[in-house]
Amino acid sequence: MRTATIRNLTRKFGNTVAIDNLSLYIEKGRITGLIGADGAGKTTLLRTIIGLLLPDEGEINVLGFNPEKQKDELNRHIGYMPQKFGLYEDLTVIENLKLYADLKGVDISTSSIAGNESVLTRMLEFTALAQFQDRLAGALSGGMKQKLGLACALLGDPEFLILDEPSVGVDPISRRELMKMVREMINPETTVLWSTAYLDEAHSFDTAVVMDRGRIIFNGCPQDLASTPQEFEDKVIELMGGYSKGKSQIAENYDYSATDIEFTVEADNLEKRYGKFYAVKNNTFKIRKGEIFGLLGPNGAGKSTSFKMMCGLARPTGGTARIMGIDIKRNPEKARANLGYMAQKFSLYGSLTVKENLDFFALAYNIDIAGKDKKIKDIIDVFGLNEYANTKAEELPLGLKQRLSMAAALIHNPPVLFLDEPTSGVDVLTRRDFWNHITSLSKKGVTIMVTTHFMDEAEYCDRISLFYKGETIAIGTPAELKQKAGAKDMETAFINLIRESGK
Ligand SMILES: Nc1ncnc2c1ncn2[C@@H]1O[C@H](COP(=O)(O)OP(=O)(O)OP(=O)(O)O)[C@@H](O)[C@H]1O
Ligand SMILES: [Mg+2]
Numbered sequence: 001m002r003t004a005t006i007r008n009l010t011r012k013f014g015n016t017v018a019i020d021n022l023s024l025y026i027e028k029g030r031i032t033g034l035i036g037a038d039g040a041g042k043t044t045l046l047r048t049i050i051g052l053l054l055p056d057e058g059e060i061n062v063l064g065f066n067p068e069k070q071k072d073e074l075n076r077h078i079g080y081m082p083q084k085f086g087l088y089e090d091l092t093v094i095e096n097l098k099l100y101a102d103l104k105g106v107d108i109s110t111s112s113i114a115g116n117e118s119v120l121t122r123m124l125e126f127t128a129l130a131q132f133q134d135r136l137a138g139a140l141s142g143g144m145k146q147k148l149g150l151a152c153a154l155l156g157d158p159e160f161l162i163l164d165e166p167s168v169g170v171d172p173i174s175r176r177e178l179m180k181m182v183r184e185m186i187n188p189e190t191t192v193l194w195s196t197a198y199l200d201e202a203h204s205f206d207t208a209v210v211m212d213r214g215r216i217i218f219n220g221c222p223q224d225l226a227s228t229p230q231e232f233e234d235k236v237i238e239l240m241g242g243y244s245k246g247k248s249q250i251a252e253n254y255d256y257s258a259t260d261i262e263f264t265v266e267a268d269n270l271e272k273r274y275g276k277f278y279a280v281k282n283n284t285f286k287i288r289k290g291e292i293f294g295l296l297g298p299n300g301a302g303k304s305t306s307f308k309m310m311c312g313l314a315r316p317t318g319g320t321a322r323i324m325g326i327d328i329k330r331n332p333e334k335a336r337a338n339l340g341y342m343a344q345k346f347s348l349y350g351s352l353t354v355k356e357n358l359d360f361f362a363l364a365y366n367i368d369i370a371g372k373d374k375k376i377k378d379i380i381d382v383f384g385l386n387e388y389a390n391t392k393a394e395e396l397p398l399g400l401k402q403r404l405s406m407a408a409a410l411i412h413n414p415p416v417l418f419l420d421e422p423t424s425g426v427d428v429l430t431r432r433d434f435w436n437h438i439t440s441l442s443k444k445g446v447t448i449m450v451t452t453h454f455m456d457e458a459e460y461c462d463r464i465s466l467f468y469k470g471e472t473i474a475i476g477t478p479a480e481l482k483q484k485a486g487a488k489d490m491e492t493a494f495i496n497l498i499r500e501s502g503k
Contacts, residue, residue, distance in 0.1 A: 001028040003160055003191035004049060009058035011044055011214075016387075018044040020214035021058075029188050033202035033222070034195040036211035037240055038399025038427045042195045043083060045211070046164050049193070050078055063160060079158030081166050083398055083425075085149030089138030093129050093148060094120070096137050097155070104156030123151040126181045128174065128299075139274075142169045142344045142421070143299030143453070150178060154185050161192045165398070167201065168425045169344070171298040171453050172491050173498065179204070197399075197427055198454075199236055200229040210239055233428060243429050249382045251440030253375075255413040264289045264324055264416055264447040265310070271318030272305050272470075279305045281470040283319070287463075290445045292438060294458055297467030298498060303451045304344050306467075307420045310449075311341045323416055337365075340409035344420040346401050350394030354385050354404055357393055358411060365412035379407045384430075398425040406434065417441070419450040423457060435460050455491040466497055473501040 004026040011019040018041045026032055034042050047053040049060060051067030051074060060067055065074040087096055097120055101108045108120050124130040127147040137148060150166045167175050186192060202208045203222045210218040217239050226232040237243050265287040272280040280302040287293040295303050308314040310321040312332035321328045326335040348357045358376045367375060380389055383403040388396060393404060406422055423431045439460060442448055458464060459478050466474040466481065474481055474497050478490060485493035
C-alpha cells in the first residue's frame with residue numbers, strides 16, 4: 001500500500017530548479033527519512049506533497065487526494081510540522097496545546113494515548129514542559145519551542161505525519177524521547193515522512209531517501225547501505241560527493257590582532273532571574289585565549305541566556321562578564337566591538353539579500369572600505385553562498401541561513417566568537433566545514449564559546465561546561481567529563497552527568 005505517489009515532479013523558483021523530475025513512492029505504515037545537503041529541495045518536496053506549493057510539472061497523489069486541488073480535504077488527514085512552527089508566542093504552553101487540539105477537533109477531556117492518561121498530560125510530560133505550562137511560548141528556549149511544536153503536530157492521530165527537521169535544536173536526551181514518542185504515538189497504519197540532518201536518526205528509519213540538487217540519489221533501507229550509524233554517515237557523505245578537509249580559507253584570511261590577555265572571556269557570578277525563576281544562576285568561568293569552550297546542556301538550561309548576557313543583549317540581574325578584560329555592563333559597546341555573535345534564532349535582515357546583509361555588517365563594524373568588497377566576495381565564496389548572493393535572507397533554506405549568520409559574525413575579524421548552535425539545521429558536510437573553520441580560528445588565537453546538541457562535535461572543544469537548570473554541573477576537557485561519567489562517548493557522558501546531578 002502506498003500513502004503517496006509522486007511522478008516526474010519539477011518545481012522551480014525563478015531560475016533555480018528546486019525539484020528536478022523527481023519520482024517517489026511513500027509506503028504506508030513506514031517511517032521514511034529524508035536527508036540531503038542544504039538546499040537539496042527537502043522542504044520544497046514536503047510542501048508540495050501537502051499542497052502548500054504547486055508543482056510546475058508532474059503528478060502527486062497523497063492518500064487518494066490531489067494536493068493541488070484537494071488541499072483542505074487532504075490536510076484533515078495530515079499532521080505537519082514545518083521548520084518554523086507557528087506557535088502563538090503570546091499564548092502559554094497549555095493554551096497553545098489546547099488551541100491546536102481544538103483546531104484538529106481533538107476532544108482533550110476523553111481522548112487518550114495508550115489508554116489512560118489524557119493527551120495533554122502525556123504531551124506535557126514528553127516535552128518536559130509540565131512545570132512551564134503557564135509560561136508564554138515566546139519565553140521558551142529554542143529547543144523547548146521545537147518540542148512544543150512537535151506535540152501540537154502530533155495531536156489528532158494523523159494518518160500521515162510530515163515532520164520537517166523536528167529535532168533541530170533538540171538536546172540529546174529529548175531527541176531520544178522525541179523518537180520514542182513518535183513511535184509510541186503512531187499506529188502501524190501511520191505513515192511518517194521525517195526530514196532530518198541527524199544521520200543516526202535516519203539510520204533507524206525503515207527507509208532513507210537521500211536528495212541532492214532536487215533529485216533522489218538513494219532510496220532504500222538504510223541498513224542495506226551500512227550496518228552502523230557511523231558507517232551510514234560515511235556512506236551518505238560519499239553519496240553527497242565526499243568530504244575532504246582542506247585549509248580553512250576563513251582562518252587563512254582572518255585579520256587577527258594578537259593580545260597578551262590570558263583570559264579573553266570571563267563570566268563573573270552571572271545571573272538572570274525572571275520573577276522567582278533563575279534562568280542562569282551564579283555562573284562563573286574563564287576562557288583562555290584561543291580556547292574552544294563548549295557550553296553544553298539540555299534545552300532550557302540557560303545557554304542562550306548566558307550568550308545574550310555576555311554580549312550585552314540581555315541585562316544580567318546579577319554579576320557581569322568581561323570580554324578582553326572589558327566589562328560588558330559598564331562598557332557594552334567597547335566590549336561588543338571585540339565580539340562576533342551568531343544567535344540561535346536567525347537574526348539577520350530577512351528582506352535584504354545575502355550580499356546586502358554582509359555589506360551592512362561590514363559597514364556597521366567599520367571594515368576598511370577598500371578591503372570590504374574583497375572580504376565580502378571571499379566570505380561568500382568560502383560559505384558556498386555564490387548562487388544565493390542576490391537571494392533575500394528570509395528565502396534561504398535553513399542550512400544556508402546558518403552559513404550566512406556565521407559569515408556575518410566573522411566579517412569584522414573579532415578576537416572572540418560566540419556561536420549559539422551554529423550547526424543546528426546544517427547538513428553533514430557543512431557541519432564538518434564549520435568545525436574546520438572553528439578549530440583553525442582557535443589555532444590562530446581566536447577565542448570561541450560555542451554550543452551544540454551534536455555530541456560528536458562536543459569532542460572538538462578544548463573544555464566543556466555542562467550546564468543544567470541555570471548552573472554548571474561539570475566542567476573539564478571532553479576526556480575528563482567522559483571519565484567522570486564512566487562513559488566512552490560524549491552522548492553517554494552528557495546523559496549520565498545530567499541524571500547524576502540530582503537536580
Ligand atoms: N522572558 C522570559 N520569561 C521567563 N522565562 C524565560 C524568559 N526568557 C527565557 N526564559 C527561560 O529561561 C530558561 C533558559 O532559556 P535559554 O534560552 O537560555 O535555554 P537554552 O539552554 O539556550 O536552551 P536550548 O538548548 O533549547 O536553546 C528557559 O526555561 C526559558 O523558558
Ligand atoms: Mg539556546
